[in-house]
């Protein structure tokens with residue numbers, strides 16, 4: 001089990017009892033084309049306040065409210081109960097979970113970008129300099145994964161991407177200490193690309209016909 005899956009704020013809601021109920025209309029707020037590498041704040045106060053049962057209930061409410069659609073890349077889970085989708089915090093502050101307007105739905109790859117301090121530890125996201133929008137990197141990676149059953153290499157996603165010596169941990173430390181606008185120009189130009197170890201992030205929300213073509217996972 002990955003660290004992302006161990007954290008209560010990423011609770012899998014596959015066991016939601018609301019599966020048979022009709023889904024609400026899509027949310028009215030726009031998807032987020034400005035998905036970028038971000039960090040989560042307030043986590044240290046969060047785990048003491050919410051129980052797993054309460055969190056599953058909140059997840060179920062948000063999945064229905066947002067019609068099981070990722071707020072950043074607009075991917076809609078084919079699973080009626082939103083299997084694999086996760087909750088992120090619009091303001092990046094985990095302890096503000098009681099305000100449901102602060103809760104947004106993310107597919108696992110978008111959440112890995114949104115919480116790069118957590119995903120960076122796993123080395124399943126690698127940084128490179130790229131002019132592509134982050135959300136387009138997620139969408140293109142998913143499309144290529146669905147077609148080939150494997151995570152594409154960085155240069156397959158963006159042929160013009162270039163290496164950087166900045167690690168995702170370095171960037172997360174910077175984002176913990178300052179606002180995004182205060183980063184250097186090089187740091188602002190960094191994007192997260194997905195490594196082969198990130199396959200399950202794309203696979204878990206996919207329809208079964210795609211999963212059958214995807215590579216087997218280490219379990």
Ligand SMILES: [Zn+2]
Pocket residue numbers: 070071072073074075106107108109110111138
């Ligand atoms: Zn997404």
